[in-house]
Structure formats: structure tokens, C-alpha cells
Amino acid sequence: MSFLEPRDIVAFPGGDNSSDTVFGDVHLNKTTLDHWNYTLYSNGTLSNGTVWCALAFAPYQPAAVLDNGTFVNVTWCWAPVKHIEARAGIGVGFAVIFGVALVCNVLSLAKHGKLYLPGEKRFYPIGRRWQWYWGSFTCACAMIALITGVDVDRYYMPELPLVLTSFFWYLMQVGTIALVWEAVRHWGSWMERQFIDPDPFLLRQDDRRSKVEFYLPLLAYLWMWLAFFLIIPRNWENIQFQRFPEQTESVARPSATDGRFKAAPFCQLVAWLLSVYSLWHSIKHYRARDRSIAHRAIHFFSYAPWRFLLILPLALAVIVFQELVAWNFDWSPMKVKGSNVAIYVGGYVPSLLIVVIQSVFGYFNPNEDKELLRQRRVRERNLNQEMGIVNKPGWWNRLNREGLPGESMRDIIARNVREVGGRKPTTQNPEQAVLDRNPDVEAAPANSVEMGPIPEQSLPSPVSAGNLSGARSDARREERTMEPVSGVLFPGQNEGPDAAARRHAELMMDGPIPAQPPPPYEERGRQVLPLGDARSTSEQRSVSVNTETTLTNQPQQQVRSMLDI
Known part of the structure; x- marks a missing residue:
């Protein structure tokens, strides 16, 4: 109405x-x-x-x-019957630029989000992608706000397009602050990853530094979500009541400048301050080690990347302009006839510049995994130079490896496997191989568990009698060749009774002299007196001495065989 x-x-x-x-x-x-x-x-x-x-x-x-x-044949009051004016024309141009930035942001996400190293529990792959997710979210919200802003000029009376452009403009502001925070946070994580890559145990996981890095993201997102809930969940219908000046002043202005719109930028300011503190924290622990406040301030600007020196002031400009429009309704994008210069220069240009700077960074900077691999190669090269190790060039292996020209390592391994059979032992018919080598061995009975009958389909095709006899002759010839060798290694295994007797006689011989039987065993040693014998101790000693003399005067026994020992 x-x-x-x-x-x-x-x-x-x-x-x-x-x-x-x-x-x-x-x-x-x-x-x-x-x-x-x-x-x-x-x-x-x-x-x-x-x-x-x-x-x-x-x-x-x-x-x-x-x-x-x-x-x-009626035409409603909320119909696009007007022509496009300056606000809609400028909005179309900004929408095109944000569209190009969205494409560049997605390309950066594909480049920097790709993994070339195994994922680590300490550094999740999604951590490096969040800044590109928020960049895509910011560009998408900006495009929706700018495209729907075309109908703000064309509608005869303000209605849904004004609500949509205001709603997505505030979402773009929230996404911009989150984008800046994630960019700063991930840079600190990347510095830590490079710092501990040479030595994973260089930094502790229970010190003050690790606790600060754990709680900072929680605090930052807490304040950003507070800003989100102060702005987004509300009744946006009153914004569209700008159909004449009195209605704009009585309904639309109070709704666009209420306390919730004024408090939300302060929550985002706290998140921005946490981003600055996160940058200072990363520089302190991973770059500069100075103790004085003056040197820390100097090194903050010297060690901080140029990207952050640009996007942090722009993010602060986003927050300041959001607070200004909460007090001055004439500069707000929620006003139909608002100032175009203020709306686009203060409302869209800072967010656009932040996204463009991020896209440029994503284009020129390498993938983090590739950069980490390069740093490892440099460290390995330096260590080799210190130790005097010279790596052979790439052509050395190609000229000195075994194999045919153009043959890969996989082909060499496959050829070696083919040379040794290349089949499983259970598929080589072991029973038939045993029968071929020894025809006298009978096949296993049918009720055997371990060597049961093999199905007919797995048996080899029958051979002719001539081939079978030839195979058996070869096997027999091989056995005759191995018999002398086995007789030397294991004597007496294949000998009969006559050969055993002959071998015993040979062992008893000592050269040309016939073997003599060993002398009979006699009790030699100390005489043992029966219990109760009254011989004196001197007599026992004389017997012991005589025994020792007898053992000494006897001729030495000559060992003729192992039986004498």
C-alpha cells in the first residue's frame, strides 16, 4: 500500500x-x-x-x-517501469569487475588448495583454503547486491530489490572481514610450517605460543558472528518504505540507523584488532627476535608482507564506513536516493581492492607444498656440499643400469619375474613334477588331505610315449650324476652290507699295517681298599705312587680309527 x-x-x-x-x-x-x-x-x-x-x-x-x-489490465506499483539511472549503471560495472575477481579467486583456490604432500594433522589442508572460500563468498554477495540494485532504480516504488541489495551488501562486509582474518591467520600457520619443517620438534605444543594460536581463531570468529547476528536476523521490511519523504524519515531512517546497526561495526573492529595481533604474534615468533618495543614496531613493518600492509587498512575502512552509514542515512546503500559516490567509493571499493590484492597474490605466489619441496631440495643440496657428496647426473642411471635400451625399471622387474617362472607354486603341478623326476614314486592316495587328487581340468594335457620315456631317461641320468656327490657328502646312505663291512675294515687300517684290535681294558688307577681294611696311610700312598709310575712307563697308545677314542 x-x-x-x-x-x-x-x-x-x-x-x-x-x-x-x-x-x-x-x-x-x-x-x-x-x-x-x-x-x-x-x-x-x-x-x-x-x-x-x-x-x-x-x-x-x-x-x-x-x-x-x-x-x-492493471500495472502494479512495484513494477520496473523506470529507466536505469546512475546508480544502476555504476552497479553493473562493479558487478562485472567482481565477476572477474570471482573467477581469479576460484583459480587461486584451485592452485593453492591442491596438495603435493601428504596431509598433516598439525596443518589441515582446509586451513589454506579458507581465505579463498571467504573471497568467493564476498564476490558472490557483492554481485547479487549490485545486480539487484538495478531494480532499485527501475521500480516505481521501492520494494524487494532494495531489501536484497542491502541484505547482501552487509553480508559482503562480514565476508570481507573474515577474508582478511583468514589471510593473516594462515600466513602465521605457513610461517610455522616452514619454521618446523627442518626440525618438527623445534617448537613445543603446550607453551604460551601454541595456546594463543589455538584461542585466537575462536575469539575472532566469536566477534564476527556477533556482528552477523546483530545485522542479519532482523525485519528488513521497513527499509522499503521510502515512497515519499515523510515516510522515509518516519519509517526507513529509524530502521536503518538503529542500535544494532551501530553496535555491529564495533564487533568487527575487535575482530580486526585480533587480526593485527595475530600478524604481530607470527612476526614475533617466526621472524624477529628483538626485545625492545621500538625494534618490534620497526620490524613489524619490515617483516610484514606488503599484502597485509594494504588489506588491513582497507578492512579498517570497511568498518569505518559501515559505522558512518549507521549514523548518516544519506550515505547508506539502503536509501533509494542515496549518494552514489559514498555508496560505491566507501561501500564497494575497499572490498573490491581486498579481493583484487588477494587474487594478485594468488597468481604470483607458488603453491605452498611446492615451495616446501623446493626448500627441502635446497637444504639437501647444502648438506651434500658440506659433507662433500656429489650426486650423479640424471644420465648416469640411464647409461649404466642393466636392461634393454628404453626399458623402464618396471619392465626389468617383470622380465626377472618371467625368468624365474612367474607363476605361483600351487599352479606349477608339483605332483607331476615329482613323478617326472622319480618314476618309482607312487601318487598320493585319493583320501590324502595335503596331497589330494588334482581336478582333471587343472592337469596338463597327455603326452606321447616317446616324450614320456625321454623325460624319464633325463631324470634317471640326473639321479645317477647326483649319486657320487651324495655318497661323498653323506657316506653310507646308499651302500649295501658288503660295502659297509669293507668301509669298516678300511677305517681300522693304519696305512699298510693290518688293523690290530685294541688292548683289553684293565683297571688302572688307585687301588680301592675294602671297607674296614686296616692298612696304613703310607701303604696307600705307595700304591698310588706305583700306579702313577706304571701309567707313565706304559707305551703311548696309537689311535688308528675313531673307535679307539
């Missing part, structure tokens, strides 16, 4: 008689309009105090009105 005051109500234009009124060239029944309480307003709209509203000026006037109050 029009929400116009009584002074904005105008009388119906006169017609042919008292019950006739003319809108353009169309005559309508004035009696029917009065019956259904239709009122004509100064802005050219026709309404009966409900949400129903129609245009009453040429060429959009109704063609007729029925007795039940229904209009024929």
Missing part, C-alpha cells in the same frame, strides 16, 4: 458526469471506485488502504474496473 498521509490524497479527475472519472484516455466508474474505497494519491497511485496498489497515470492506467472492484 501507499502509506500516504491524508494531505497527499487528491480528488478523482472529472469525467463526463458525476459518476465518471478519466485516467488518461480511459473512463472509469467513479461510483464503483468509491464503493470499494479506492483513493487516488499525489504520486499517481490508486489504492484502497490494503497492500493492493496500481498505477493510475498513462500509459499504465487500468483499462476498466468491474462491479466487484477488479481492475482490467
